[in-house]
Amino acid sequence: MVTPEQHDGRHDNWKHRTxxxxxxxxxxYLCMCIILLIVVILVIAVFSKCPKTVExxxxxxxxxxxxxxFSSDTKNWTASEQFCLSQGSELAHIDTQEDMEFLRRHAGTxxxxxxxxxxxxxxxxxxxxTKFNPW
Numbered sequence: 001m002v003t004p005e006q007h008d009g010r011h012d013n014w015k016h017r018t019x020x021x022x023x024x025x026x027x028x029y030l031c032m033c034i035i036l037l038i039v040v041i042l043v044i045a046v047f048s049k050c051p052k053t054v055e056x057x058x059x060x061x062x063x064x065x066x067x068x069x070f071s072s073d074t075k076n077w078t079a080s081e082q083f084c085l086s087q088g089s090e091l092a093h094i095d096t097q098e099d100m101e102f103l104r105r106h107a108g109t110x111x112x113x114x115x116x117x118x119x120x121x122x123x124x125x126x127x128x129x130t131k132f133n134p135w
Contacts, residue, residue, distance in 0.1 A: 080113040091115030093126045
């Protein structure tokens with residue numbers, strides 16, 4: 001049996017080291033959880049700001065929430081409108097400057113019809129009846 005005077009403190013030292021190791025493990029675990037939480041928040045923030053695109057079939061091109069089709073056929077405006085209607089669509093309506101820039105870039109030097117028309121003595125209107133607004 002060891003008396004208090006003979007006690008060398010080894011048992012207390014072991015207990016102290018074990019508590020320190022547990023504290024270090026919890027600190028490491030807490031730091032990892034915080035880092036993981038920050039990464040998840042950043043991923044959500046980045047993907048929520050990405051522009052949403054729409055799924056388009058075949059040769060249609062998706063931009064933002066619209067699908068565009070660039071035909072290589074040569075037709076007049078009325079025939080082009082009829083073709084679009086037969087496809088369940090309509091000639092392109094350009095709602096924003098971004099849409100206009102996309103169409104200019106993609107069309108290149110070729111001319112394409114859009115859904116803008118004007119009857120004599122009236123203002124320009126889109127095929128859906130809304131007035132043309134030059135953004």
